[in-house]
Amino acid sequence: MVAGLLFARAGVHTLVIEKHADFLRDFRGDTVHPSTLNLFDELGLLDALLERPHDKVEDVEAVLGGHAYRIADFTHLPGRGKFVAMMPQWEFLDFVAQEAKRYPCFDLRMRTEGVEAIERDGRVTGVRTADGLEIPARLVIAADGRGSTLRAGLPLRDLGAPIDVLWFRVPKRRTPGNQTQGYIAGGEMIVAIDRGEYFQCARVIEKGKAAVVLGRGIDAFRAEVESVVVPARGLMHALASLDDVKLLSVTLDRLTRWSRPGLLAIGDAAHAMSPVGGVGINLAIQDAVAAANILAAPIALGRDPDRLLARVQARREFPVRVIQAVQHTAHRTVIRAALAGTVQRAPWIIRLLDRAPLLQRIPARVLGLGIRREHIRSPRA
Numbered sequence: 109m110v111a112g113l114l115f116a117r118a119g120v121h122t123l124v125i126e127k128h129a130d131f132l133r134d135f136r137g138d139t140v141h142p143s144t145l146n147l148f149d150e151l152g153l154l155d156a157l158l159e160r161p162h163d164k165v166e167d168v169e170a171v172l173g174g175h176a177y178r179i180a181d182f183t184h185l186p187g188r189g190k191f192v193a194m195m196p197q198w199e200f201l202d203f204v205a206q207e208a209k210r211y212p213c214f215d216l217r218m219r220t221e222g223v224e225a226i227e228r229d230g231r232v233t234g235v236r237t238a239d240g241l242e243i244p245a246r247l248v249i250a251a252d253g254r255g256s257t258l259r260a261g262l263p264l265r266d267l268g269a270p271i272d273v274l275w276f277r278v279p280k281r282r283t284p285g286n287q288t289q290g291y292i293a294g295g296e297m298i299v300a301i302d303r304g305e306y307f308q309c310a311r312v313i314e315k316g317k318a319a320v321v322l323g324r325g326i327d328a329f330r331a332e333v334e335s336v337v338v339p340a341r342g343l344m345h346a347l348a349s350l351d352d353v354k355l356l357s358v359t360l361d362r363l364t365r366w367s368r369p370g371l372l373a374i375g376d377a378a379h380a381m382s383p384v385g386g387v388g389i390n391l392a393i394q395d396a397v398a399a400a401n402i403l404a405a406p407i408a409l410g411r412d413p414d415r416l417l418a419r420v421q422a423r424r425e426f427p428v429r430v431i432q433a434v435q436h437t438a439h440r441t442v443i444r445a446a447l448a449g450t451v452q453r454a455p456w457i458i459r460l461l462d463r464a465p466l467l468q469r470i471p472a473r474v475l476g477l478g479i480r481r482e483h484i485r486s487p488r489a
């Protein structure tokens with residue numbers, strides 16, 4: 109959607125297709141990071157974006173064994189993005205769609221599923237939809253997420269993710285501050301995302317163990333969550349049955365080549381991200397900005413984009429590799445230890461960060477702004 113906005117803004121006829129009828133998917137996370145807020149500021153859209161419902165999170169806390177440790181402080185970051193905006197993703201996508209529709213070159217078709225790339229003479233020339241429609245295109249951007257069908261044929265490297273997530277809601281009262289927090293204790297790791305009237309909870313489990321955890325029944329499930337997530341105590345009865353618990357499969361992979369003539373993959377389609385750090389949305393947006401910076405003006409001028417496609421990967425692959433390496437390490441160390449129940453006390457680095465507020469600016473920078481930050485360089489036609 110962000111790529112659609114930027115290409116249309118540059119005067120390129122742009123069609124975004126989305127297979128669902130709406131954006132109301134709740135599984136993509138809600139974290140709009142400082143890097144993304146700053147990009148919207150560069151576009152002159154930040155104030156309008158922040159009129160959509162959101163909460164501000166200015167620091168990150170981890171609760172280990174019942175003790176809260178403050179590990180990142182966003183308030184000192186440069187630019188206007190000095191917090192993470194916890195904004196339901198349907199609000200964010202709806203906002204981007206609304207802004208993109210102001211450009212006459214932009215079109216959005218919902219309920220339109222791309223099933224394959226149309227190929228002629230070794231070049232992708234468009235997309236075939238589930239309804240059998242052929243949409244011709246000079247460039248197809250595969251931004252169809254971690255289960256991408258359009259990336260078929262591009263070489264994929266699976267990095268392996270030893271975890272899955274059980275995803276469920278626990279109602280709560282609205283509080284003045286956002287109560288989003290991660291909890292680690294007694295062999296459990298649960299992140300509770302505060303969405304105002306409810307916590308969206310992500311219970312991390314070993315990959316393939318969902319049947320075992322759910323097989324213990326609803327009462328055990330409620331008790332296990334309550335034992336760790338303090339604010340959920342006394343509220344778990346609202347989770348009526350295990351049918352309300354969704355299993356989300358976590359994937360960590362990346363294409364070793366993001367493009368072929370006529371087609372470019374970005375976001376999770378190019379590199380599926382784990383939920384660790386809540387950065388996947390923001391990386392996908394950075395890819396979209398890089399793609400527009402490199403390709404939008406040449407396409408608007410009628411030039412052939414093919415020879416430029418590899419530049420997008422060259423620009424974005426380094427940050428993706430670094431963040432995926434961090435996620436991979438987190439899966440194998442912190443999360444494995446948390447699920448094994450062997451985290452007796454907070455690691456020294458967490459204790460140090462908690463005690464030294466100045467040091468909390470370092471993880472805030474890495475998490476909030478990322479590596480090799482993009483800026484809007486694509487033109488406004």
Ligand SMILES: Cc1cc2nc3c(=O)[nH]c(=O)nc-3n(C[C@H](O)[C@H](O)[C@H](O)COP(=O)(O)OP(=O)(O)OC[C@H]3O[C@@H](n4cnc5c(N)ncnc54)[C@H](O)[C@@H]3O)c2cc1C
Pocket residue numbers: 125126127128135136137138139220221222223251252253254256257258273310356357358359374375376377380381382383385386387388389390392
């Ligand atoms: C459990 C879990 C929690 C997460 N939490 C966070 C978080 O808090 N913060 C964060 O930043 N990241 C989080 N992530 C990672 C994040 O979800 C992804 O990195 C991010 O959504 C990638 O964005 P994307 O636009 O590339 O793909 P997606 O967000 O997956 O969007 C792809 C879109 O394409 C549509 N689509 C798919 N196939 C087709 C098709 N064939 N035709 C037409 N449309 C199609 C889909 O409906 C979807 O709207 C989480 C991941 C998981 C697994």
